[in-house]
Amino acid sequence: MGALSRGSVLRLLSAVPFLTVLGATPARADAARRPGRGPDAGAILAGVRGPVLRPGDDGWSEEVGGFNLAHTPVPDLVVGAASADDVALAVRWARATGHRVSTQATGHGLRGDLAGTVLVSTRRLDRVVVDPRARTARIGAGVRWRQVVEAAAPHGLAPLSGSSSAVGAVGYTLGGGVGLLSRRYGFAADRVRSLEVVTADGHRRPVDVLHHPDLFWALRGARDGLAVVTAMTIDLVPVSSVQGGGIFFDGSAAAPVLHAWRTWAASLPDHVGTSLAFLRLPPDPALPEPLRGRFVVHVRFVSTGTAAEAEALLRPVRAAAPALLDSVGDLPWTAVDAVHGDPTQAMPAVESGTGVRDLDRAAAEALLARVDATSGCVLAMVELRRLGGAMARPARVPDAATGRGAAFSVMGLGVPAGPGAELVGPQLAALRAAVGPWSVPGPLNLAGAGDHTGLWTPGDRARLAAIRRRHDPCGTLA
Known part of the structure; x- marks a missing residue:
């Protein structure tokens, strides 16, 4: 069995054409018409401290660019907010001129071209303040998880961040x-104490x-068309x-590894998290030689238990097939x-996902x-995550977080460029x-683009619709 260092894992999957795309703000189809340009629109923008660009x-290009290159943003105006007051002014200008408002920090969740909108770039709102006694962090809207991880680590604390700190x-x-810790501690939305927002009236x-x-x-789970969050605690x-890392198996062992993993994952205690990904890797020389140009199965593992417990827990998975590489071991939260080894370079990607109530043999x-x-699949990644635990x-x-009734999530991700690009959409639908x-x-963040209303019960859908009408009757916020 080969050994894979932490650094090698990061270099390995920085070359892989996939990412988990989070935090998108798709347009609402039912937005009402808004008034035309007001006489004071120019005066509103004059008060903005950050850059205002057309x-x-x-x-x-630098201001509108994001991580997901599947779309080219073409908003009518960009406001690089330097403060929450700038955000408020941008929203007021949008209302005065009949525009909608989109927001972007890193662009990981970009799922459209933003035409006809005012794009509020929040990346300058990047302050993090950790209170170790209260075990809290106040986070600006432009903060990446990496900043929170590094600020909390000296105090022996961690945020409920995801697979990529970028x-x-x-x-x-x-x-x-x-x-990665959500089976023990719940959804990240469950741990929000307060929010600072700008509502659709610009206040x-x-x-x-x-x-x-x-x-x-x-806001804690439904995300879209409610308010612009400028900070949260x-x-x-x-x-x-x-105890964390991953184990790679050759794709020829996909069936035995999946069947071993699905029964094993269903039995894990809440302090253990895991996912499994089918990956089609490019023949990139940056990849370790055993993985270049191969179809592989990647089992991911995180536990807050002991090393001895982790070794015992992993035996059924390691016994499923010979491993190509195995990196599970003691891992500081900063690493x-x-x-997952998610890529760090911008790339085009589209994805689609759902929850499943069970992953029995027939589903697998x-x-x-x-x-x-043998399937002819062109998707760069198909991932299954074990949910449940505190998330259930x-x-x-x-809060409005979705997915509490799902035992697993299933998500496919494809690259809409190059050979097979035309197959990505149909194969996501077929999956x-x-x-x-x-x-x-x-979970909403793993659902991909499209109509998300079915994620909530009829009662919660009606409640969300009423809240949106109350706080944004003109449909200003995308």
Whole structure:
């Protein structure tokens, strides 16, 4: 069995054409018409401290560019917000001129071209303040998880961040946030204490259990068309290191590895998280030689238990087939990106996902028929994540996070460029159809683009619609 260092894992998967895309803000189809240009529109923009850019201006491309290159953003105006007041002014200008408002920090969740919108870039709102006694962090809207991880680590604390610390913390959390520690501690949205927002009328407001509790419920999990979050305060958890890493198997062993993993994953205690990904790797010389140009199965593992327990727990998976590479070991939380090894370079990607209530033999076989070596699959990644644990239980303060009834999530991701690009959309649809008989609502952040209304119960859909009408009657916020 080969050994794979932490650094090698990061270099390995930086070359892989996939990523987990979080935090998108798709347009609402039912937006009402807004008024035309007001006489004071120019005066509103004059108060903005950050850059205000139109197509063709210097710095435009850098300001609108994001991680997901599947779309080319073409907003009518970009406001590089230097403060929450800038965000408020941008929203007021949008209302005065009949525009919609989109927001972007890192661009991981970009799922459209933003035409006809004012894009508020929040990347300058990047301050992190950790209170180790309260075990909290106040996070600006432009903060990436890496900043929070590094600020919390000296205190023996960690945020409920996801598989990549390069992702924006706020967008990830507003979509629910399925993190590596979520089976033990719940969705990231469950650990939000308060929010600072700009509502669709262009006013700054505090949002928590006492102030606008309807928005507090909705924003934590439903994300879109509610308010622009400029900062949030979250709980940190007492974690400094984990037993974590990944095990790679050749794709020829996809069936035995999947069947071993699905029964094993269903039996794990709540302090253990795992996922499994079918990966089609490029023949890139940056990859370790055993993996170049191969179809592989990648089992990911994170535990807050002991090393001895981790070794015992992993025996059934390691026995399923010979491993190509195995990197599981003691891992400081500051190095936890090595578990998934998500890419760090911008790339085009589209994805689609669902939850499943169970991953029995029939469901696993239906999935294998779409992804194994004989299937003709062109998707760069098909991933299954074990959910459940604390994610299956109601949050202490109720929120709108979805996926509590799913035992696993299933997500496919493809690159809409190069050979096979035309097959990506149909194969994503076929993957969802294959597991359709077992489907239940999954996490919003893992659902991909499209209509998400089915993720909530009829009662919660009606509640969300009423909250949106109350706080954004003109449909200003995308």
